[in-house]
Amino acid sequence: MTDYDVLRVFCGANTGYGNELAVVRKGSTLPDPEERQALAAELGFSETVFVDDPERGVIDIYTPTVRLPFAGHPCVGTAWLLDVPELVTPAGVVGTRLDGEFTWIEARPEWAPPRTLRQYASAAEVEALPVPSPGEWIYAWAWEDEAAGRVRARAFRGRTDERGAGRSGGAGARTGGIEEDEATGAAALLLTARLGRALNITQGRGSQLLTAPQPEGWVEVGGRVVLER
Structure with a gap:
């Protein structure tokens, strides 16, 4: 079984609630898009992120049924996990920053x-x-x-x-x-x-x-x- 982390993103003040996210830190172990889609479906989280380059922040996001060019809670969660200044998604480069207990991303509405x-x-x-x-x-x-x-x-x-x-x-x-x-x-x-x-x-x-x-x-x-x- 491919190793992955489970995060909760957008937690409340008491660190409760939040939306669950799976992150496969070593995306290179599963490079094929069909295999990634199959794993995302098997895990069943709302999104699963595959990290293709942890230093550059290159990521690939899947729901159980489709690949997404961008999604909010996967980017926030992965930014926190990798602690990198930006994430590279198919939609574009997402700026990131950590500020105390909050992790921020900067993206475009379109x-x-x-x-x-x-x-x-x-x-x-x-x-x-x-x-x-x-x-x-x-x-x-x-x-x-x-x-x-x-x-x-x-x-x-x-x-x-x-x-x-x-x-x-x-x-x-x-x-x-x-x-x-x-x-x-x-x-x-x-x-x-x-x-x-x-x-x-x-x-x-x-x-x-x-x-x-x-x-x-x-x-x-x-x-x-x-x-x-």
């Missing part, structure tokens, strides 16, 4: 897959939402404190088109798909770009994502990372 960002009137309304019927990928959000930039969010996958059944924290998994993501860096990046301001997002059961717009259309996304095993 690298993120399309998401429906749906605003609700209150955090309580977001928390009470049932898992919707299969359909569009929805990032449901509401202001908890608009002046302070505090947001309550939940992410509903809707379709069974990207990740397959897996271990992402949430309400459970449909056959072939995840109903709800516990923490979604790419969606947080899109919301930050739309609102044009720094955000402190509580997503899922209690994960925390911090964001900040940067010059020339870049966005930073940061969070806590814990080594699970």
Whole structure:
């Protein structure tokens, strides 16, 4: 069996919650894309990262069903694990930095897959939402404190088109798909770009994502990372 680490990314203040991630540090042991896809499906995490060059930060990201050019929580988790100044993904070069208990990445909104960002009137309304019927990928959000930039969010996958059944924290998994993501860096990046301001997002059961717009259309996304095993 290929060796891999398991991380939780975007943990809460007590290091609970967060979205699980598998990282294969020696990606060279499994160079074939079909074999990588098969392992990602076997492991069943929302994403699995293969590190092709740990010094340069070259990585390859897979869900259980597809290869991704970029994804938020895999980049944050791998940046923490490798402690490198940047990650090289098929979408582009992702800047990284460590700042105390938080690990940050800098990426572009256009690298993120399309998401429906749906605003609700209150955090309580977001928390009470049932898992919707299969359909569009929805990032449901509401202001908890608009002046302070505090947001309550939940992410509903809707379709069974990207990740397959897996271990992402949430309400459970449909056959072939995840109903709800516990923490979604790419969606947080899109919301930050739309609102044009720094955000402190509580997503899922209690994960925390911090964001900040940067010059020339870049966005930073940061969070806590814990080594699970």
